[in-house]
Every structure is written in structure tokens, then in C-alpha cells.
Amino acid sequence: MAKAAMIPIENGNLLAGLRQFLRQVLARPEIAAVLVPCQLPMKAMVMPTLVSDPERLSAANPLAPAFPLNAARMVSRLTRKEAGGTIVAVLRACEIRAFIELVKLRQARWEELIIVGIDCLGAYTNKDFFRIGDEDVEAFTGRFVQSALDGRDGEVDGVVLAPACQVCTDPIPNGADLVIGLLGADTGRALPVAAATEKGASLLEQLDLPGGKMPEAREAAMTDWVNRRRSKREAMGEATRSLTDSLEKLTAYLATCINCYNCRVACPVCYCRECVFVTDVFDHEPCQYLGWAGRKGAVKMPTDTVFYHLTRLAHMGTACVGCGQCANACPNDIPLAELFITASAPLQEAFDYHPGRSLDEKPPLAEFREEEFEEVVGIK
Amino acid sequence: MNDFEPTIIAFVCNWCTYTAADLAGTSRLSYPPNVRLVRVMCTGMVDPQYVLKALLEGADGVLVSGCHPGDCHYINGNFKARRRIKLLKALLPQFGFAPQRLRLTWIGASDGIEFARVMQELVEQVRELGPSEAKMKMVI
Numbered sequence: 001m002a003k004a005a006m007i008p009i010e011n012g013n014l015l016a017g018l019r020q021f022l023r024q025v026l027a028r029p030e031i032a033a034v035l036v037p038c039q040l041p042m043k044a045m046v047m048p049t050l051v052s053d054p055e056r057l058s059a060a061n062p063l064a065p066a067f068p069l070n071a072a073r074m075v076s077r078l079t080r081k082e083a084g085g086t087i088v089a090v091l092r093a094c095e096i097r098a099f100i101e102l103v104k105l106r107q108a109r110w111e112e113l114i115i116v117g118i119d120c121l122g123a124y125t126n127k128d129f130f131r132i133g134d135e136d137v138e139a140f141t142g143r144f145v146q147s148a149l150d151g152r153d154g155e156v157d158g159v160v161l162a163p164a165c166q167v168c169t170d171p172i173p174n175g176a177d178l179v180i181g182l183l184g185a186d187t188g189r190a191l192p193v194a195a196a197t198e199k200g201a202s203l204l205e206q207l208d209l210p211g212g213k214m215p216e217a218r219e220a221a222m223t224d225w226v227n228r229r230r231s232k233r234e235a236m237g238e239a240t241r242s243l244t245d246s247l248e249k250l251t252a253y254l255a256t257c258i259n260c261y262n263c264r265v266a267c268p269v270c271y272c273r274e275c276v277f278v279t280d281v282f283d284h285e286p287c288q289y290l291g292w293a294g295r296k297g298a299v300k301m302p303t304d305t306v307f308y309h310l311t312r313l314a315h316m317g318t319a320c321v322g323c324g325q326c327a328n329a330c331p332n333d334i335p336l337a338e339l340f341i342t343a344s345a346p347l348q349e350a351f352d353y354h355p356g357r358s359l360d361e362k363p364p365l366a367e368f369r370e371e372e373f374e375e376v377v378g379i380k
Numbered sequence: 381m382n383d384f385e386p387t388i389i390a391f392v393c394n395w396c397t398y399t400a401a402d403l404a405g406t407s408r409l410s411y412p413p414n415v416r417l418v419r420v421m422c423t424g425m426v427d428p429q430y431v432l433k434a435l436l437e438g439a440d441g442v443l444v445s446g447c448h449p450g451d452c453h454y455i456n457g458n459f460k461a462r463r464r465i466k467l468l469k470a471l472l473p474q475f476g477f478a479p480q481r482l483r484l485t486w487i488g489a490s491d492g493i494e495f496a497r498v499m500q501e502l503v504e505q506v507r508e509l510g511p512s513e514a515k516m517k518m519v520i
Binding site for chain 1: 433456462468470517
């Protein structure tokens with residue numbers, strides 16, 4: 001870490017402190033805009049918003065347990081070509097990982113972008129977040145943050161984190177240019193912000209902030225946090241495996257899928273510009289369906305459901321960042337996050353690949369070595 | 381079980397394994413008719429999706445076979461294929477597919493005898509495994 005500073009917090013109001021910090025960032029002449037989750041003026045909802053007017057940052061709310069989409073896709077839209085100005089994006093840890101995967105796939109660029117990551121407290125599913133109804137989002141966010149930092153894992157009024165967030169072992173925004181720490185911090189007074197890259201350091205130097213450092217309690221808080229999550233993740237993996245360890249069980253698991261492909265649209269790392277499942281390849285001839293029905297006695301329609309999910313796993317499994325947006329997008333509540341997180345782990349392990357960890361690690365299927373994996377060759 | 385005849389889909393590359401199959405034929409070597417060859421230009425073009433489709437449609441085994449390392453006519457397609465097979469072998473057993481149902485071999489253009497031997501052995505192995513679950517159940 002090159003440099004660290006403190007973001008002053010008054011009266012324990014974290015959002016006010018973060019907004020002030022973002023206003024200072026946006027005041028820099030080299031920064032054109034800030035992409036940050038903002039409360040919508042017309043509804044109790046929080047969406048990624050590209051802000052160029054500092055006044056509008058009063059709606060910024062990067063701590064709300066709302067996660068309507070993985071914003072890596074939005075950053076990809078903003079950065080795939082030169083935009084004509086530097087953007088600062090406030091992202092969750094899994095959004096940063098997805099963004100890094102997209103950069104590797106040349107679907108995003110980091111050149112005119114500075115990423116600010118905040119220790120992620122997780123989020124609710126969309127359906128759960130909507131349940132807060134007309135309650136003031138800002139006040140609710142305060143209760144949520146308190147619950148998360150008090151060790152209640154973000155539970156408020158019986159509403160708990162989304163399944164993917166409950167088992168997330170990577171809530172620390174590694175990879176960000178600037179990291180804002182919540183874990184182990186004395187959040188009543190100030191939040192530490194540390195530069196992890198040259199780009200982050202040079203921005204931080206320009207801001208008028210008191211010096212500081214990451215708290216010593218941070219390491220221990222992180223370890224404790226990750227250990228708690230890890231045991232939950234293992235339990236989830238075991239439960240999911242026992243529900244899907246045969247083709248018949250997997251078919252039952254996916255039985256309510258209607259091939260809407262929302263999970264693929266929501267997936268930040270499903271990288272094809274046009275998915276093969278919406279091309280002519282799957283525009284089967286009518287006689288083909290009759291053929292299938294004739295051979296098997298009956299065929300469920302739409303067809304190719306298990307095929308679709310297995311293909312997606314084969315295509316993006318090594319890049320799955322575990323954000324859980326697939327489950328968020330499912331209209332029939334199929335527990336896809338559990339399935340994709342569980343089934344992707346052995347794929348990532350097979351190639352010792354950690355999606356979103358480093359730009360230097362190429363996607364496993366984009367490279368090869370001449371001498372490797374001899375064990376998969378031959379019929380012995 | 382004795383009357384079970386396995387179906388094996390083999391994706392073979394144009395330049396090596398398909399040529400070996402051709403050689404086996406012109407040499408009048410026999411191999412079991414259970415193997416259905418799908419000729420592709422290179423094993424490097426075999427998307428994991430093709431293998432999944434074959435298995436879900438009820439193939440009892442899938443073989444991907446190409447040139448020996450260093451012999452690929454597109455320089456490195458077979459190395460790419462090997463990674464994809466590695467991936468599928470990490471994926472499929474999670475859902476109950478026996479890993480032996482998916483095989484990767486290198487069979488060079490002059491290996492007609494080797495081709496016939498591998499096909500015979502492969503069919504016997506898959507016969508031992510019995511019919512695949514996808515064949516017996518309604519998979520959707």
C-alpha cells in the first residue's frame with residue numbers, strides 16, 4: 001500500500017462521510033464522473049448511477065444492501081472505448097473481480113478508470129430488498145450497516161443476506177485502486193482509505209484528507225469474517241452437491257427453468273456477445289421435436305434446459321466470481337448461485353485459477369502449455 | 381446387460397485420427413460399429429458444448445481424438461482440446477457422469493492399427509459401464 005488517509009465521519013454517519021469523499025474526488029479536474037450506487041428519486045431502489053454533478057452525490061449510497069445487477073457490465077459499457085475522461089467507479093468486491101475478467105476478455109479497459117472498493121457487507125436478493133417498501137432507504141441502510149458490523153451478518157427484521165453473499169469469502173475489494181476499510185475500523189470517527197496502485201495513490205495525494213493508515217484490527221477482523229463464511233460455504237457446497245450429484249437430480253434441481261436465459265443476461269462474465277442458445281442452432285425444425293418425442297416417448301418443452309446450464313458452466317465456470325446475480329435474475333427462484341458457486345469451484349481448482357485476482361493470470365481456456373494434464377489423455 | 385450395445389460419439393480430427401480411421405478401413409481392419417465418427421477439422425474446434433450435447437442425447441461415451449502433440453496441423457489445436465477435456469472431466473463427474481465416458485486420445489494418421497485397437501478397447505470399457513443415465517431417463 002503506497003499511501004493511506006482517513007475519511008472523516010461525523011456523528012457516525014458513514015454515508016455522509018463517503019458522499020463528502022466522493023465530492024472531493026469529483027472536484028478534481030481530471031475526474032469526469034463518478035459511477036456509484038445512488039438512491040433513485042422516484043422509488044426506494046438503489047442503482048448504479050453515473051454522476052457528474054457533485055450536488056447529485058447526495059443520493060449516493062454504496063452501503064445499501066441493494067444489488068440489482070453486477071455493475072462490472074456497466075463499467076464495461078463505459079470503458080470499452082475511450083470515453084474522453086477519467087471515471088471513478090465505486091464497486092463491490094465481486095464487481096471488481098468480474099471487471100478484471102472482462103478486461104482480460106478485452107470487453108473493458110482500465111485506462112481511464114479508477115476503482116474505489118469498499119469492504120463489502122453483502123446485499124439482499126432483489127425480492128428481499130423490495131420488501132423494505134417505503135421505508136427510508138438511507139435509514140434502513142444505517143440499520144443494515146450496524147447489523148453487519150455488529151456480527152449479525154446484515155440481518156435486519158429477519159431479512160438475511162442473499163445466498164451468494166452469505167457464503168462470500170472474498171468481501172475485501174482486492175484489486176481496487178483505492179480501498180475503503182470498514183472491517184476493524186473505528187467507524188464512528190473516520191474510515192481509512194488506502195491506495196493499492198499508483199493510480200490510486202496519485203488521486204489520494206490530490207485530496208485534502210488527513211493522513212492515516214488501515215487499523216491494526218483489520219487483519220483479525222478479516223480472518224474472523226472469512227472463517228465464518230468459509231464454514232457456511234462448505235455446508236452450502238455439501239448440500240448442493242447432494243441435490244445435484246446425478247443427472248436425474250440435476251434435472252429435478254433445474255425443473256422449473258423456462259429457458260428465459262435471464263441468468264445468462266445477469267451474469268457479468270458470460271462473455272459471448274451473442275449466446276449460441278439464441279441463435280439458429282437452437283431454432284430446431286418442427287420435425288426435430290417430433291423426432292425427440294417419438295424416440296423418448298415424451299419431451300419437455302422448451303428443450304435443452306439442462307444442456308443450457310451445463311454449457312454455461314463449461315463456458316464461464318472458470319470465471320464465476322460468485323456474485324449470485326444468476327439467482328437474483330431467476331423468475332422461478334432456482335437456487336442457481338448455490339449451483340454455480342459449488343460446481344465452479346472444482347473447475348477453478350483444476351486450473352489453479354482465481355477469477356478476478358490478477359490481470360496477469362490468463363483465462364484457463366485462453367492459454368495452454370505443451371506439457372500438462374497428461375492424465376486426461378489415453379483410455380487407461 | 382449382455383445385449384447392451386453402447387453408442388460412442390467420436391470427434392476426430394481431419395488430419396490425424398480421421399485419416400487413421402480411413403487407413404484402418406483401407407487396410408480392412410475391423411472395429412466395432414458402435415463408434416460414430418464426427419469429422420472435425422481440428423480437435424481445437426470441439427467446444428465443450430458438443431461433448432455435452434452428445435452425452436445428454438444419450439451417447440454412452442464420447443471420444444475426442446486428434447494429432448499427437450507437436451503434430452497438430454493448426455500448430456496447437458490439440459493442446460487447446462486437452463484443456464477443454466480437463467475442464468469437462470472436472471465438471472461432469474459432479475453430476476454423476478463416470479469420467480471414463482469421456483476420453484481424449486492422440487492417434488496419428490499412420491496409426492490405422494492403433495485406431496482399430498483403441499476403438500475396440502473403448503467400446504468394451506463403455507459396455508462394462510452400462511448404458512448412460514441420460515439414455516434411460518427423461519433429461520430435460
